[in-house]
Amino acid sequence: MGNVIDFSFALEVFGKLIGYVPVTLGLALSSMFFASVLGLAVMFVRWRRIPVLGQLATFYVIIGRALPTLIVLYLVFFGLPLLLLILSGGKVNNGFNQISPLVFAVLGLTLHSGAYLAEIFRTAVQSVNKGQMEAALSVGMTSWESFRRIVLPQAAVLALPLMSNQFLGLIKGTSIAFMITVMELFGAANVISSLNNRYLEVYIATAILYWLVSICFEKAFQMLEAKMSFFKERKI
Amino acid sequence: MIALKNIQKSYGDNQVLRGIDCTIPTGSVTVIIGPSGSGKTTLLRGINFLERADKGEIILDDMQVDVEKATKKEIHALRQRTAMVFQSYNLFQNKTALENIMEGLVVVKKLTQAQAKEKAEVYLEKVGLVEKGSFYPTQLSGGQQQRIGIARALALDPKVILFDEPTSALDPELVGEVLDTMKRAAEEVKCTMLVVTHEIAFARDVADQMIFMEGGNIVEEGRPREMIQAPQEERTRKFLSRFTLQQAGIC
Amino acid sequence: MGTYFSLEYMLESLPVLLSYMDVTILVTVISEIAAMVLGSAVALMRIHRMPALNGLCIGYISFVRGTPFLVQLYLICFGVPQILGAFGYADIRSLPVLLFVLMVMTLHSGAYIAEIMRGSILSIDEGQLEAACSIGMTAAQAYRRIVLPQAFRTAIPALSNEIISTLKNTSLVFNVGVIDMLSKAELMGSFSYRNLELYLDVGIVYIFLCLAIHAGTVFLEHGRGRHKNQAAMVTVE
Numbered sequence A: 001m002g003n004v005i006d007f008s009f010a011l012e013v014f015g016k017l018i019g020y021v022p023v024t025l026g027l028a029l030s031s032m033f034f035a036s037v038l039g040l041a042v043m044f045v046r047w048r049r050i051p052v053l054g055q056l057a058t059f060y061v062i063i064g065r066a067l068p069t070l071i072v073l074y075l076v077f078f079g080l081p082l083l084l085l086i087l088s089g090g091k092v093n094n095g096f097n098q099i100s101p102l103v104f105a106v107l108g109l110t111l112h113s114g115a116y117l118a119e120i121f122r123t124a125v126q127s128v129n130k131g132q133m134e135a136a137l138s139v140g141m142t143s144w145e146s147f148r149r150i151v152l153p154q155a156a157v158l159a160l161p162l163m164s165n166q167f168l169g170l171i172k173g174t175s176i177a178f179m180i181t182v183m184e185l186f187g188a189a190n191v192i193s194s195l196n197n198r199y200l201e202v203y204i205a206t207a208i209l210y211w212l213v214s215i216c217f218e219k220a221f222q223m224l225e226a227k228m229s230f231f232k233e234r235k236i
Numbered sequence B: 001m002i003a004l005k006n007i008q009k010s011y012g013d014n015q016v017l018r019g020i021d022c023t024i025p026t027g028s029v030t031v032i033i034g035p036s037g038s039g040k041t042t043l044l045r046g047i048n049f050l051e052r053a054d055k056g057e058i059i060l061d062d063m064q065v066d067v068e069k070a071t072k073k074e075i076h077a078l079r080q081r082t083a084m085v086f087q088s089y090n091l092f093q094n095k096t097a098l099e100n101i102m103e104g105l106v107v108v109k110k111l112t113q114a115q116a117k118e119k120a121e122v123y124l125e126k127v128g129l130v131e132k133g134s135f136y137p138t139q140l141s142g143g144q145q146q147r148i149g150i151a152r153a154l155a156l157d158p159k160v161i162l163f164d165e166p167t168s169a170l171d172p173e174l175v176g177e178v179l180d181t182m183k184r185a186a187e188e189v190k191c192t193m194l195v196v197t198h199e200i201a202f203a204r205d206v207a208d209q210m211i212f213m214e215g216g217n218i219v220e221e222g223r224p225r226e227m228i229q230a231p232q233e234e235r236t237r238k239f240l241s242r243f244t245l246q247q248a249g250i251c
Numbered sequence C: 001m002g003t004y005f006s007l008e009y010m011l012e013s014l015p016v017l018l019s020y021m022d023v024t025i026l027v028t029v030i031s032e033i034a035a036m037v038l039g040s041a042v043a044l045m046r047i048h049r050m051p052a053l054n055g056l057c058i059g060y061i062s063f064v065r066g067t068p069f070l071v072q073l074y075l076i077c078f079g080v081p082q083i084l085g086a087f088g089y090a091d092i093r094s095l096p097v098l099l100f101v102l103m104v105m106t107l108h109s110g111a112y113i114a115e116i117m118r119g120s121i122l123s124i125d126e127g128q129l130e131a132a133c134s135i136g137m138t139a140a141q142a143y144r145r146i147v148l149p150q151a152f153r154t155a156i157p158a159l160s161n162e163i164i165s166t167l168k169n170t171s172l173v174f175n176v177g178v179i180d181m182l183s184k185a186e187l188m189g190s191f192s193y194r195n196l197e198l199y200l201d202v203g204i205v206y207i208f209l210c211l212a213i214h215a216g217t218v219f220l221e222h223g224r225g226r227h228k229n230q231a232a233m234v235t236v237e
């Protein structure tokens, strides 16, 4: 009974695992950055209704949101080397073993989140009052200027709550990267637990770390939202 | 001077503008009246290419634009020379009152920030809202927002300002301040104005020309006082009767 | 190209993998039904600020939303046997893993559903509850017959998203020993080395299931929007 939880072991594990939090955060932040760029591009292509590209973008958004993260990661992990192999006519054969699995993970997580962000951005742009664009055009701005200076900043604020939600999801989603051998927080937890044949302590420590990180970011986003919504409904 | 030649526009089978011709001399004020659905908004939006009309010509001083064939460049040039005041104000929600006026000056007229600020403050003064410069639109009343909207338009020195029912979304007690602002714009700035409104008193006191539209046609045009007192067309008389009755009741 | 990628193998494997789809659907359906009950209960406890329980619910929701599903899955599936073992249950490995998985998925989804339901219950006009009580219903009756049905209706889109997210989470449960499409794909891949083909198959199945849920939601929203249509008609008159 006394050995249900070994506290000193738990504490020791906690200390070890903290070292992997930066990996998890790095994965989440870089994927979020690339996914935002991708999502913006996809949203823009759909917004301008660019032929072919627009349809492709819509297809990507539907498929990207229907696939589990793990499958996306697997498809990138197994598919990308093959794709390059085929495109190069068999020349680029080796060398994939040298590519860090981190690269595949960031790519996979980017593709996955990008689809969600594209949809978030699209909804946000759509919910900006149409009159804003018209007023900007009537002042003599080009449609690009109107979009960039008037519509986009307002859409960004509208998108903020959903974006922060997406990022919080991404932090948790990075745990799936261990399946393609990335040594992030959860991957490290798995190694430690199986080496010591003790699970409860390790996964509790892991959960607490994720929880703390999530809470910190949640609070930060709440503060950011409060700061950014200066022009939304705040009647005097 | 702005002139429209045979402007036509249909939505599907619904012919909304059936060939509109009119001329507005520089520095004059023209008021358009007419029942709801007669195509007034469509006409103004057509001039600014927020909606492209099907046919016709728009002449703005030395510029001549064929609506059907207008290029992106022509549309942009036209928009740079016109300005619009919207029924729902449409102030940029992410900008303060002052920044709303500055925005077009910086982006379109390419003034420096400092120049734009200086000019914007002048116009803020003209509409009597100097102390509201740092307020966001949601912090202003409807009347104040619309006055900023007018300042935003005036500051661009446009050849013509298009007003689409600028006071119809306002609470009655706020209508006066906006009409006063428009009146001052007409008298002091000598701005060319095309105004859709149902404020007959404003038309009578400020406008040089009045147009009555119905069913996509101009039914009658003339000097406001004469038209209000003695409309030539039966349809104009009918439409105006409720306003004159209203005014008779008030006076 | 055939040496790198075999369409034939992909098509051949699809029916094999499809035969494992029932596990995926079963796990999703059972845990989601249980999660709806749990989530609604938690939502009501929170709305009524039941002492002690309210705080517990807040902690539970925060924990589930703040930690990855995988961690929760491993915590229960590997941690609970360790506890049981410490108390002397020797036979822990014989407990069906599916039971643990269903428990985790229910607890996980239940927290998200609690937040969804709380939001939609709060969005229902308080007058509805008062009206129901005024004709003599008990609070329980009023909730079951008047408030909750309306709350479920407003929550349909969000609940549908939650079901889809639960469905996608099933792609992770093979890690703790559930035999499903992914464990089969992994097994087949270790012989054929054609993992890409196999995972494409699994991906197609998931896409199909997601779109099916989505279509069902749209149908439900349009087919059952009676209240709203009537309201619109009244205002037109």
Ligand SMILES: Nc1ncnc2c1ncn2[C@@H]1O[C@H](COP(=O)(O)OP(=O)(O)O)[C@@H](O)[C@H]1O
Binding pocket: B011, B014, B016, B034, B035, B036, B037, B038, B039, B040, B041, B042, B043
């Ligand atoms: N985007 C549109 N699509 C279809 N019909 C429209 C559109 N905009 C306006 N209309 C129609 O054009 C007619 C004139 O509208 P509008 O110009 O707004 O009239 P007014 O401003 O004089 O009230 C109306 O019958 C209206 O239904």
Ligand SMILES: [Mg+2]
Binding pocket: B040, B041, B042, B165
């Ligand atoms: Mg109108």
